[in-house]
Amino acid sequence: MELSMLLSAILLLYSFLLLWKLYEQWRNQNCYILDYVCFKPSDDRKLDTEICGDIVLGNKNLSEKEHKFILKVIVGSGIGEETYGPRNIISGRGEEAPLLADGISEMDECFNATLDELFVKSGISPADIKVLIVNVSMISPAPSLSARIINRYKMRKDIKVYNLSGMGCSASLISIDIVRNIFKSHPKMLAVVVTSESIGPNWYSGNDKSMILANCLFRSGGCSILLTNNPDLKHRAKFRLRCLIRTHLGSNDDAYGCAMQMEDEADRLGFRLGKGLPKAATKAFFENLKELAPKVLPLRELLRYVASGLLSKKGGATAPVNFKAGIDHFCLHTGGSAVIEGVGRSLMLSQNDLEPASMTLHRFGNTSASSLWYVLGYMEAKERLKMGNRVLMISFGAGFKCNSCLWEVVKDLDDRNVWEACIDGYPPQKLANPYMEKYGWINDQ
Incomplete structure (x- = not known):
């Protein structure tokens, strides 16, 4: 009788522990965003109407017809004149062979600014980050961009690191998916996703219209995102x-x-x-x-x-x-x-x-x-x-x-x-298109 009761107690305890383990696994299946910080470059990197016109007209490989094509694309793009570009293009070095240093400097500005702010806002230490994913499609130096971040912030030696390239505009959601899958088997993790794009070293200086389009449409930017599956932190999540x-x-x-x-x-x-x-x-x-x-x-x-x-x-x-x-x-x-x-x-x-x-x-x-x-x-x-x-x-x-x-x-x-600095002005009663005012005559030709 005593043996039977003991076995029943052991079985009950085992069942309880199994259920508790399943409950803990379920609790850690969630993926939360604690915070995120988007990059705002300095004002000297703004691409206003005059600078964009100078960049386009300064490309000696383009004919007058091709200059008009680019300006027409910009006029109809929906892009304003407070977007940002890379320094080497703004300084007029777009037709020169790009330097690796230009690309790395462009990424460092974004990474350092957004990560510094993210760690301050969240109160999370870089040493607590267990997963780091960096996605930049068009530049992949060695050591990797993720290694540069780890070195700057002296992150832990057992950090899980992924450096994604070539994934295009969908890359940040691919990174989130990787984080989600890691969270399924690792409880109480903190992860950071860093997403940006390298514009400077990938500026096209030729005259193929299908390749000129990328110059017209893409701008500098980036974001760092802090995620967790720790249920103890869910009250802080967004x-x-x-x-x-x-x-x-x-x-x-x-x-x-x-x-x-x-x-x-x-x-x-x-x-x-x-x-x-x-x-x-x-x-x-x-x-x-x-x-x-x-x-x-x-x-x-x-x-x-x-x-x-x-x-x-x-x-x-x-x-x-x-x-x-x-x-x-x-x-x-x-x-x-x-x-x-x-x-x-x-x-x-x-x-x-x-x-x-x-x-x-x-x-x-x-x-x-x-x-x-x-x-x-x-x-x-x-x-x-x-x-x-x-x-x-x-x-x-x-x-x-x-x-x-x-x-x-x-x-x-x-x-x-x-x-913060401009949200009260959006949406304006009429969305101004400074490019139309300066180059709108192109649409009539």
Whole structure:
């Protein structure tokens, strides 16, 4: 009898410990953002109308027709004149062979500024960071950019480090996905994701129109993000990750080749944006949405869509999916005004929904993988993000890729962040286009 009771007690204790372990694993499955800091370069790096015109007209490899083409692209881009560029281009060295030092200096400015502020704001020590992921697509020096950060902040010897390159504008969500997967098997971790893009050493000095476009659209920027799965820190968090979907069309030759770093006919290195890009982006976008919809939409919306599909087989029209039924805010990649408007039409979004992305494009431009975080910062600075709200991020990238993720706001947010000095002026009654005022005559030719 005593032996039976002892065995029962041991079995009960074992069951309790097993349940406790499962509970602890469940608690650590969450991925929280504690804070994030976007980079605001110094004013001497601003690309106003005059500087942009001087850079374009100063390229001796371009004909008058090609000068007009570039200026026309800038006029219609939706980009304002307070965006930022790399120092070597502003100083007029764009046609010279780029220096590795230019690229590293450009990255150091961003990394050091955002990480310094992030550690101060959060009160977290660099020595406490157990995961570091750095994504910069167009430069990969040795030692790596992640190693430079580890060296500067004297981070721990057992830190898990990932240095991503070539991932394009989708890179920051890929980094978040890596963090999420590490969190699943390692409890109470702190991770930092650093995202930026190297513009200076990758400036295209030739005359191929498909490669000139990158010069017109991309701007300097970056962001550092602090994440954790430690349930003891969740009261300090801003966002909780609900789901993340990655779509990759690299097996398709046309999608693979529509956005590619390569040499032109004169062996000048640049980044080519092909005519197949819109088609590849549309395909990747809808493939991603098909997987995303069941994970983020309420059951009633899914049933409505299924019912609509059944009715369409009898001659009726299929009603589009209403993503606003399960999402409060849309954080769209600022690839350009056409990209923002195109995604907006597909998701049936209002101008108010598109405002954060459009204003970010105007103020900071397309900063590649960090663009999403400037858009998120705009929403926060405008005090739109309230506890329980759901925020959808959508990004595109070479490969060709479309990545999306859903964040839940875990407390009311009102940090004015990188937008502090200008947020009260957005959105203006009329969005000024200084490039139109100076170069608008090009559209009449």
